[in-house]
Amino acid sequence: MKSAIIQLETLTCPSCSQKIEAALKALDGVDKESINISFTSSKVKLNFDEGKISLKDIEDAIRRMGYDIEKSKIK
Amino acid sequence: MKGKVKMQRYILKNKNKIALVNGILIIIGFFSKLIFKDINVHALFLIVASILGVAPIAIQAYQSLKVKVVSIDVLVTVAVIGAFLIRNFEESAVVTFLFLFGAYLEQRTLNKTRSAIKNLIEMAPDTALKLMENGEFEEVDVDEVDVGDILLVKTGSKIPVDGTVVSGEGSVNESSITGESIPVSKEKGSKVYAGTILDNGTLQIAADKVGEDTTFAKIIELVEEAQDSKSKAERFIDRFSRYYTPIVLIIAIIVWIITRDIEVAITILVLGCPGALVIGVPVSNVAGIGNGARYGILLKGSEVVGDFSRVDTIVFDKTGTLTVGMPSVVEKEFYGDNIEEAISYLASVERESDHPLAKAVLEDIGKVEFYPVGNTEVIKGEGIVAKVNNKKIAVGNLALMEREKVIISEKAKSDIARLEEKGNSLVLAAIDGELKILMGVRDQIRNGVKEDLKRLRKLGVKNLIMLSGDNQGIVDIVGKELGLTQAYGNMLPEDKSKFIKKLIDEGHIVAFVGDGVNDSPSLALAHIGIAMGGGTDVAIETSDVVLMNSDFRKLPHALGLAKAIVRNMKQNIFIAVGVVIVLLLSLIFSEWMNMSIGMLIHEGSILAVILNGMRLLNYKLK
Numbered sequence: 001m002k003s004a005i006i007q008l009e010t011l012t013c014p015s016c017s018q019k020i021e022a023a024l025k026a027l028d029g030v031d032k033e034s035i036n037i038s039f040t041s042s043k044v045k046l047n048f049d050e051g052k053i054s055l056k057d058i059e060d061a062i063r064r065m066g067y068d069i070e071k072s073k074i075k
Numbered sequence: 076m077k078g079k080v081k082m083q084r085y086i087l088k089n090k091n092k093i094a095l096v097n098g099i100l101i102i103i104g105f106f107s108k109l110i111f112k113d114i115n116v117h118a119l120f121l122i123v124a125s126i127l128g129v130a131p132i133a134i135q136a137y138q139s140l141k142v143k144v145v146s147i148d149v150l151v152t153v154a155v156i157g158a159f160l161i162r163n164f165e166e167s168a169v170v171t172f173l174f175l176f177g178a179y180l181e182q183r184t185l186n187k188t189r190s191a192i193k194n195l196i197e198m199a200p201d202t203a204l205k206l207m208e209n210g211e212f213e214e215v216d217v218d219e220v221d222v223g224d225i226l227l228v229k230t231g232s233k234i235p236v237d238g239t240v241v242s243g244e245g246s247v248n249e250s251s252i253t254g255e256s257i258p259v260s261k262e263k264g265s266k267v268y269a270g271t272i273l274d275n276g277t278l279q280i281a282a283d284k285v286g287e288d289t290t291f292a293k294i295i296e297l298v299e300e301a302q303d304s305k306s307k308a309e310r311f312i313d314r315f316s317r318y319y320t321p322i323v324l325i326i327a328i329i330v331w332i333i334t335r336d337i338e339v340a341i342t343i344l345v346l347g348c349p350g351a352l353v354i355g356v357p358v359s360n361v362a363g364i365g366n367g368a369r370y371g372i373l374l375k376g377s378e379v380v381g382d383f384s385r386v387d388t389i390v391f392d393k394t395g396t397l398t399v400g401m402p403s404v405v406e407k408e409f410y411g412d413n414i415e416e417a418i419s420y421l422a423s424v425e426r427e428s429d430h431p432l433a434k435a436v437l438e439d440i441g442k443v444e445f446y447p448v449g450n451t452e453v454i455k456g457e458g459i460v461a462k463v464n465n466k467k468i469a470v471g472n473l474a475l476m477e478r479e480k481v482i483i484s485e486k487a488k489s490d491i492a493r494l495e496e497k498g499n500s501l502v503l504a505a506i507d508g509e510l511k512i513l514m515g516v517r518d519q520i521r522n523g524v525k526e527d528l529k530r531l532r533k534l535g536v537k538n539l540i541m542l543s544g545d546n547q548g549i550v551d552i553v554g555k556e557l558g559l560t561q562a563y564g565n566m567l568p569e570d571k572s573k574f575i576k577k578l579i580d581e582g583h584i585v586a587f588v589g590d591g592v593n594d595s596p597s598l599a600l601a602h603i604g605i606a607m608g609g610g611t612d613v614a615i616e617t618s619d620v621v622l623m624n625s626d627f628r629k630l631p632h633a634l635g636l637a638k639a640i641v642r643n644m645k646q647n648i649f650i651a652v653g654v655v656i657v658l659l660l661s662l663i664f665s666e667w668m669n670m671s672i673g674m675l676i677h678e679g680s681i682l683a684v685i686l687n688g689m690r691l692l693n694y695k696l697k
Binding site: 010012018019022023026038039040041043063064065066 | 357
């Protein structure tokens, strides 16, 4: 398990985080319990299994929902 | 697939431009109706405006439906399509414009509410001057700095990491960490913190903590978490809105089936949008907690804000919170003549001692002529007897004077009684058995504490209680002078937590003010633990409210702010719910309600709650 912090463009509606959360929960390899989306700081924090999914796949899923990614970090 | 996604992203990116073009088309459309009286041209413009305007909304709706969320976008898209079907192009165009323009204004204003924390984040520099292997300093990205690296910080620049000064000196503005703008001087061995500014001088520092481990990064993270944390009420609203939007959709469909009136059905869709309710509470939270962060007050989340705003009892953990913590000479009396000489003798003898009282006395006397001291005899618990210039000097308390059979006049006796009553420790000095000097030494009340306590009372705190390890006599005096409700001395840490337990059992909402070092049980036990932390990790982590830099003066602001945030949230809920009720009632009972007016009022209410929340950014305690 790796943990990632993804900085998004500024989120403006609380339902944005709902949408992103739903999209991330649908991904195989992402720890559903660990998903934490901060509306205020427009950040996504989550743990994922590197064997199953890459950070790039996760980022793409967010982009497909229409949100830009400013930068991301793996810890 | 790729192309489609790109197209969608392009449209979403240019949402604001679309809103602008959309608005212009609508205006041209209406003018063409007025001037050319041409209904067809008018309709054409509005149709184009509607299609253009609904595109980004429909894309967002599609995306959320894909992940099984019925968002506001879904409601609006269905409403616009409905209006289109009944050929009401005016409404479809105006609604898309209002929705897009509203979203634009919301984004602008929301960014403002987040500005407090954003300004704070920008205090952390992106680059650092790092000592390279060739012995020169080179500018590198701050991510490339590791623990142990030597960095150069020049005048006017920001310190990039937590570290220790290895050479140089200067003064640092630490307001980003402590909220205190008076510069702190730094020299070799001093600790410096990321995000603080070197006002003057040049420093070389060794990095101790980098990246997310710095105190500054931790504070930012705590503030962000606090702003995002949700109270019970908010979680309820969230859950509520998740079911609320689908329900609105179903109601609209039912109304349509029964009445066969699309106009009414789509108006319900627009009126039902829960925008202001969903955004109202978080906005107050974000702006309010942001305000606190700027003043060096960390409120950990909206739950804390709620509890804190209802506090009726504040317990202070020691005398030192309310007093300076350093004894000093507050009163002195002299007897007989040759006083200057007596002062010199007193200072000469006190110089031999490291007793706290002696330090206070020397501090008060300042620079005088010192004489050599001989035959020094320290009498434990009483004082010092010594020979200076062949005279017998006795410096100490009343017991020592009695032992030395010093004659004390009636006037001196009454002075002594008066000083003792005020809680002073006494320092007496006698030369050859004759009392010359009487000094009263005590720990003084901190500047402004009296006014601050008054402010707390005004904010509705009924009980101000001090629990101290000091003896009851001192505690009584401080308590009386400050007008505390209760003051108890000789308290051990476990006595304190028992006392707090008792207060809670009696039904009080209790805040405990401590330094987080040995009173963590009490901090945890109280409803609100307030740490007077000078930026220490323990204090920041164990408490609910942190006053950076141990600044007591921030306590009234913190409490006032918590109350203001709660008030603001209630106002926002009132606005949001009120607007929905008014809209629904006017749909039933009035003629003038339609989709466009509904959207206008709806967007207006969202802006109203955001603007109301923004007032918290400028909150100041009167």
